[in-house]
Amino acid sequence: MKRFLQILTLVVLNSVSIINLNAQIAGSIQDNTGEPVIGATILERGTSNFAVTDIDGNYSFTPQGALPVTLEISAIGYFKQELQIFEVSEEPLDLVLKIDNLLSEVVVTARRRSETAQEIPIPITVIGGAKVEEAGAFNVNRLKELVPSVQLYSSNPRNTGINIRGLGSPFGLTNDGLDPGVGFYVDGVYFARPAAATLDFIDVERIEVLRGPQGTLFGKNTTAGAFNITTKKPQFEAGGAFEVSYGNFGYIQAKSTVTGPLIKDKLAARVSFSGTQRDGTIFNIAKNENVNDINNLGFRGQLLFTPSDKVAITLIGDNTNQYPNGYAQVVAGVTPTLRPAYRQFDNIIADLGYSLPSRNAFDRVIDHDTPWRSLNEIGGLSLNADFKLGKGTLTSTTAWRYWNWGPSNDRDFTGLQALAKSNNPSEHRNTSQELRYATEINEKISGVLGFFFIDQEVITNGIEESGSAQWRFSQSTTSALWKTPGLLEGYSAKTLSSIKSQSAALFTNIDWAISDRLHFQPGLRFNYDKKDVSYDRKASGGLETSDPALIALKRTVYQDQFFTANADETNFTYLLSLSYKATNRVNAYATYSTSYKPVGVNVAGLPVIDGQVAVDLGTIKPEYVKHVELGVKTRPTDGLILNASIYSTTIDDYQTNVQSPQIGVNRGYIANAEQVRVQGGEVDLIWNAGEYFTLNAAVAYTDGKYVSFTNAPLPLEETGLRDKDGNQVAFKDISGERLPGISKWSGAFGAEIKSKKTSFLNQSGNAYLALESSFRSEFSSSSSPSTVLNIDGYGLINLRAGFRAIKGFSIQAWARNIANTNYFEQLLPAGGSAGHYAAVLGDPRTYGLTLRYSF
Amino acid sequence: MSNLRSTNSTTKSVTSKQGLWNFLSLFLILGCCNKISAQLTQDPNKETKIVISGARFTGDLLKHWISAYESANPTVKFVLEDKGTVEFSEADIIIHGHQPTKSEIYENRSYISFARFAVLPIANVKSPFAKAYGEKGLKKSELKQAFFFNPLDRIDEKPLKMEFNVYSRIQQASSPIVFAKTFGYEQNDLHGRLISGTDHHLVQAVSRDSLGISYAPLALIYDLGSGIIKDGLIVIPIDADDNGKISNDEKSYSDLTTALSFITKSKFKNLPVSDIQFSIKKQGAGQEVNRFLTWVFSKGIVDLENFGFLKLEEKTIEQNLTTLAKYTY
Known part of the structure; x- marks a missing residue:
């Protein structure tokens, strides 16, 4: 009987419990002006159970889980509110949502502590993960359409340069001996290879683009700016999302992410995957195939361990592979050079009985005989640990990363066997360690102190090989010996080069609140860089001959070259920044900073000048950057953000890439320009005009000039220039001329209009229509100003429309470059400077559909 | 015929009216007699029910009082109703921990204070907030930053630079x-x-x-048995006198006795302290309600401090007893 009563008691208690669990709660939601909030969503955390307020702001809701349950109440234009139900009462649960007047008050971690973007005296653009996904900006190349100060030039993943305000990487082919000036950080880990910029973003939470030198905030080089990318973290509540996109050109993109706890409140995981495929947009008639396709696969796994509330450890592994049949460049034009007539491109190919398949690059037709291949694999492991120590947080970021590069290029850009092979496969390994302590010393002073070390090695085992037609391109005299059968066919230069480098830095950045309104933010950086380079090129093959005359001819194409070089450098830079919060809506700042980009070493062959290898070009001096900036961040009215800045950046010993007419240095070499200066202004506007309309606009004016570059290479059309005495001229003074890759005007404009909360396929959400557009004015695509290697300005318009569900299925139709605008992203002279040049073509119009399911 | 019928009818009608008046008079007389008789001969064993609702933070004290009162008065039974389950106008006694708002004041009810209570900021003892302010205390501007919504135009305070989660009640409560x-x-x-x-x-x-902060009445902050702060909590001192400094006196929260002593002697504007009031139904509440309240003022109040509440001044208590004696039901 007693047991029966116990059981009965349990049953009754459970019944009571069940009644509680399933009891309905009800109430109304108002905003802080007393108006009912229509369409607010009440979501039970960890479930897909939700309700939506009616036209009077009323709701009723039945929690599913055992009490206490947590509800998230959200509505566009309001701060999200969390509500924990400990007991269900009959009393109405009326609550007030606070109007979010600061919709774009995005919290950023650029200064290694959480602050709002408007507070910090740094010109910064923040793009949320949702915008990145919906805008289809799945890599930096597409992101640049949203941030006009960002330029990305990529003729393939290796030869990728990210610039901010026209500075960062030298224009043209990448030289491993130079460090990028734009830091690329993902979850605090420095990605050393610019090739990372071509990868698909996976699970991005937020992208912060910081403009201007940031050396006192980041471990590695940020002389021109930084990308600070934060990915979504593992969660202790199960969740996930799946997304698939289909489009023209056979476009398929699939993304998934799943997260959840492994050990309650202690260990959580997130696994994310991204795959993108698209057919090529260029047709190779020689091989009857489309090229320049996309074939990307990416994986990212994370484990978050929180042994106590003072420690958070994140282990991240990632691997991304690209296997495109791609990165072909299309001949975009032929220019006469100053060489004799027989050395002009049209005469050369006429002699060889060849004609281009098209002289209009936008026919998107090639006949390249050497396959284009760009095997690009990047990955690594990192361990990030945050320890709450004293008043601050100590962060340790340890990373090991790798890059494997397996290219095949047709760098003569024709169907001729001229430069039959031009492949420089590389392997890059780097290990880095950053230690950083961010703290509030007292009420007035906070800051960050950091130490950074990176050890890198790049090994390249490349080959350049001449084909049967190379003799005609290399023919530099009218000697009949050039026609010797097989003279250059199979003649190659095999290169083994390596560069080992170590960098160490101590950096600190302080925020001293002199008063509530006036802040002084000084920063210091001590930097050490060491580089050792070894370059060993051996020429072989071609016609076996002992004829000195023929050997001499062969040596004009390739010759053995061996050199080693090393350099080390220490330098000290600083930042002085003053910000004044005139009112709560106006924050003005002034910054002066200096920065160094490390010493550079040449690892792509050196030019032969007057018959001698120019070994003095083996190392080049570090860049010294002086930067001054004035800016103001304002909120003229609620929902409106208007920021502006003007700046001037002067670089002494600017490290630039020089394209040599010599075939043996077809990757170009690096050299110092005495001084360059970039000046400009930027205006950014974000307007949340009520609940249903948002607008963003950004305009940048950038004026970049070589202040002094007296020893610059000749532009393509001046190849073969001779002085009045008939001596060949290799260099010219381009002081006062413009820098390449910089449009004077660039801009981005976007707008989105969305519906009130509505229902679609039983999903609650908003329908929306959005437009993104970007434009840039004409710019130079040649290190030395050229009359031909210039790219006309262009504008692009993207549209998207769909239904964005709070949880569940979302759908979006999108179209990119809806006007099908033809445009060049980059123009590159072909190796040997015969007069033809090729283009990296922008994508034609693409369109498709994206389905997304989140839970 | 018709006239005769009419006359008869009139006669009947007059007779009926007289009968009705006689009946009503008799009913009234009997009713009065019955009431008098009932009052004179009230059944001492008949159970009386008193319905109480309102501020639940007084729950332990109230249960203690009820238990003591029921022991002495076994025929009185109390019913504690949750707020929201009974109309304000229906409960015999409603307890208000704050000055009733207009919507909470009913003409058919009387209001009378019986104690005071204090609400203090609390934090999880392991929280960064506790480490930052547990010892040095919160200035008014810092407290505002921590607990209250900061609209854009409020520029007088600096944001606090640590992570914390504020917990608050959704229901309107004292x-x-x-x-x-x-x-x-x-x-x-x-x-x-x-x-x-x-x-x-x-x-x-x-x-x-571990990031949590909130506010709570003393009765819930301290263990009423030992008088020490409950495990995992810390009281965050506040600049009670609003002079921009937090003196040692203003940190007197080590135990319940010390806290009560400090708050009792203080009249600081920055200390959240309020009267607790009984709201009594004027009509329909029996004498037993009055008896119970009189018992509270004469005997029950000795328990106030043991349960984390502050006593009213003696003078106020005497006034309230006088007021109670005037109430008729």
């Missing part, structure tokens, strides 16, 4: 109302995570969250 009003706000201005439950759940939420 503790948040008193806490908010002390600093010039309304309950809805409190920001952070809302709790549907009681003040006890606020304390529970803070204990469970």
